[in-house]
Amino acid sequence: MNYQKIEHISAGQFKVGKEQSSIYKAYLGTCLGIALYDASTQVGGMIHILLPEPTGIASAVFSEKYASTGVPLLINHLIKLGAKPENLEATIAGGALIGPVTQQDINLDIGGRSMDIAVSILRSYKIKTIKSETGGFFTCTLELNMATGKTFINPALEDTFKSQNRFTAPSMDEILNTIDQLKPIPQIALKIFRMFQFSRHHITDITEELSKDQVLSGQTLKLCNSALFAGTVKIDTLKEAVLLLGETMLIKSVITAAVDMYYNQIGTSGYSLCKGGLFFHAVGVASFAEKIAEKSGRPLLKEAYTAGLLHDIGKVILDQFVSIRSPLFFRSLYQKNENFINAEKKLLGITHGEAGALLARKWNFSDGLSEVIQLHHTPEKAKKNKDLVYIIYLSDLLMEKFHVGFDLEKMQTQSLENALDQLGFKMADLPELVDVIPINTFSNDDDILTTQR
Structure with missing residues (x-):
């Protein structure tokens, strides 16, 4: 059996x-993906485009x-690697309107404008487009086989859901037992x-507490x-981490590491699209929420x-039931026009928000959190x-629309205008928020293997 390494091209990146x-x-939602390949030289590449054009001077730093x-x-x-523009063939995908869709989504038409600009540039280089599936209302994957130049566009959540035994919703006792x-x-x-949350700490207290748990350390x-946190300078001790990263960054890394350990108890057949997907999504939402709060x-x-x-x-709690009793259930929702939260409530008798709130109270989180x-x-x-709830809603929604590929959410968009208004933004500010x-939260180091087509 032959295997090929899959290299994930994240939003705002190219390879x-x-x-x-x-x-x-x-993985493409509102974003646009373009694959280019020159069969004569076996030179190829892919780009995952986030927006039509830069929104300001500072944003030009990340031209990809x-x-x-x-x-x-x-x-x-590609030309530097030996490709000739006249030999390059393009495949284009994405630019979708991820539902439910509002008139504002249509007016902004971020994916459509990215498509128009990309096509114009390809034509200026006389590059032939051999395949294009853009727009619509679905997420998809774009693949480029670097050995053959073949490209594939598939629904991101292709329905492999087969008939299941009748699902029995868990009782509250079962849910509470699972929490324990x-x-x-x-x-x-x-x-x-x-x-950290209540600003009642000194860095020596933090490092002393952390040193008591060797695994967490x-x-x-x-x-x-x-x-995510450094990546350029080797850090060997907690003392070095404090000196090089600073107090706040160290504490954030402690919390992030602990959450990673908790999310690691989820599989890939329920809520998550890939191993670690829920954690990747959480870190993305956290980093983005911080930026939204600042702006x-x-x-x-x-x-x-x-x-x-x-x-x-x-x-994490509810996945213990879904992955065993009804795997791929939430993936099948993407084949239907069904509200995610309503479907979750119907299937399980409880939403992941309600289950999470039970856990938050057990762990003595603040009422606000x-x-x-x-x-x-x-x-x-x-x-x-309200401000914090709207920040997380907005971050979660935009991450789902523009950073597809980690978890299953299907956020409702009806609250978008209220969120922007609550936080002092306008609809015209949306591209600047996006x-x-x-885009540099995760690298392509965590590649996976797949059976060769």
Whole structure:
């Protein structure tokens, strides 16, 4: 059996290669994906475009994020590897309107404008487009086989759901027992989290507590050396982490490492699309929520990051039932026009927000954080901390639309205008918000193997 390495091309990134045997793959929603290949030289590449064009001077630093600057960048890199524009063939996918769709989505037409710009640039280089499936209302994957040049566009959630035995919703006792049986976030991490949340800490207290848990200490140092927090300087001790990263960043890495350990109890047949998908999504939402809070002028940076990390903790509980009793159920929802939360409630008798709130109370989280966990899909219901709930809703929604590929959510968009208004934004500010979605949170190091087509 032959295997090929799959290299995931995340939003705002591109990759090129020559005479390679791997498969480049991008999960696409509103974003646009373009694969280019020169069969005569076996040179190819793929770009995952986030926006039509830069929204400001600073954003031009990441030119691969935009159709106007990223497509020429991709072509020039391919030419440097020996490709000839007249021999390149293009496959284009994505640019969808991920439902439910509002008139504002249609008016902004981010994916459509990215498509128009990309096609114009390809034509200027006289590059032939051999396959194009854009627009519509579905997420898809774009694949480029670097060994053959063949490309594939498939529904991201292709329905492999087969007939199942009748699903029996778990009782509340079963859910509570599952909460008790799951490996919890370490008590030391929860203590550090509360110290951080309420600003009742000194860095020596944090490092002393952390040193009591060797596993968590090791995971924290590993994360400190990742691209998310540092990635350039080797950090071997907690003391070095404090000196090189600073107090706040170290504490964030502790909390993130602990959440990773908790989310690791979820599989790939229920809520998550890939191993670690729920954690990847949580870190993305956390990082993005922090940026939204900063742009809105709300003094909620600490709260936004931790709330983003923890907003989906209820999925870990419910996944224990879904993955065993009705695997791929939520993937099948994408074949239907069904509200995610309503379907979850119908199937399980409880939503992941409600299950997460039970866990939040058990772990003595603040009322405000518990409210975020419970209501991040229905922010209008929030009473105690509306700003934070709306920040997490907005971050979650935009991550789902523009950073497809990690978990299953299907967020409702009816609250988008209210969220923007609550946080002091306008619909016209949406591209600028999309522009600060974290694109360097994850690298392509965690590649997987797949059977060769």
